[in-house]
Amino acid sequence: GGGAGWWHAYRGLIPPQYRDFISLESQARTARTLETSVVPGLLQTAGYARAVTRASLDGLPTGQLDSLVEVRLARQGVLRSDPPLRLSAVLDEAVLRREVGGRRVMREQLRHLSRVAQLPHVQLQLLPFSVGGYVGLTGPFVIFSFPTTSDLDVVVLDHLTSSLYLERKEDLEAYSSAFRTLQAHALSPEHSLDLIAAIDRDGQ
Template sequence: MEEVGERLGWSATKVSRIETARVRVALKDTGRLLDLYAVDPAKQAELLDLAKDARKKGWWQAYGDLPTEYTTYIGLEAEAASMRSFAPTVLPGILQTEDYARAVIRSALSLSSPGEIERRVEVRMARQRLLIQETPLRLWTVLDEAVIRRPVGGPAAMRSQLERLLEVADLPNLTVQVLPFAIGVHPGTNGAFQIMEFPEPADPDVVFMENFTGSLYVERETDVYRYTLVFDHLRAKALDPDDSRRLIAEVVARSN
């Protein structure tokens, strides 16, 4: 799987999910795999026809201009039973309001058209259904204090975002903690990361990270374990959920 990923420019996680039927495979990706595996042309045509008939689109496939890396992440997020997230600069997308998300996306995609930015905002809002569906995603997020104090999208948008954060923090499947400035330097200074856990025991946990040049998926057991230890350290240093809500409420009150 590692070799296939290297040859096609994919993560090993993507290859693993395709080969174990955990994610839907795009038709063009099917073709690339068949070429790489040197499948007989007649057999390729047969398999591509099957792929056309068998495809069952996820809701995100309606947004055809989304990068493959992003749709891979959305598919994994939709599969996950629980997720642990550390956010040092901005809120995780799954917790963002429209105005906050629009400001973040506009900043990241400064050369994109207004239409593309709005489609990305729509996708981000749709992802949030995971938190309120029949079997909701369990999310535990640790936010650096900078996240709740950095004004994103202007004072009104930021105040609305923090008020929304207080609302969702009451969901039984959501835990929000704030890591205060007072603790000083900590193991999360290398950046944001998310640990996704899946309902099938055979599916290993996956750590997701994103940077300017792309996405990184970590699934080697020893590496995932290190991130788990870092997250445990961060949540132990963070304010407990009640104190975190009080701090967020104080920031909201001061913004009025």
């Protein structure tokens, strides 16, 4: 990854588990993610990242808030590196309907998603409300896979106070299988772009 270890400059600010996550993300070849409540960090605009960070860390001093937003935007370098991280994301429709940061921030975020979704190494699929209850409604997860096959995939589950890293074969198989099911239930990438555009229009 280009500039591996850039996050060391933010050492005092980033909790160790977040550093571990960034380190995995920067080394991974592919990431598969389900998000049920917010736009994944790699796809967030600065305005959205700021609103999400402010909401989740109430009362944070402005300087620290700025730095955390910088970290989030710096992480997105993996999508521009050579070779780039291949990202497959399944987002619940609720993610795009929830007005984070107000209408203007949200409109900018929806348009950014449309652009990023058209990158060759990004696959974005939406789970529309019409799908009903689906597997994976248990909460968000990320599966990282690495360039060398000897490196096991890692599943990361995000909890409010900590992250859980799973590397057992059974867990990996369960989450990989859940992700395939989610992709099968989700709209195609093309229809997902149509839904993003429709939600953008609804918000006018």
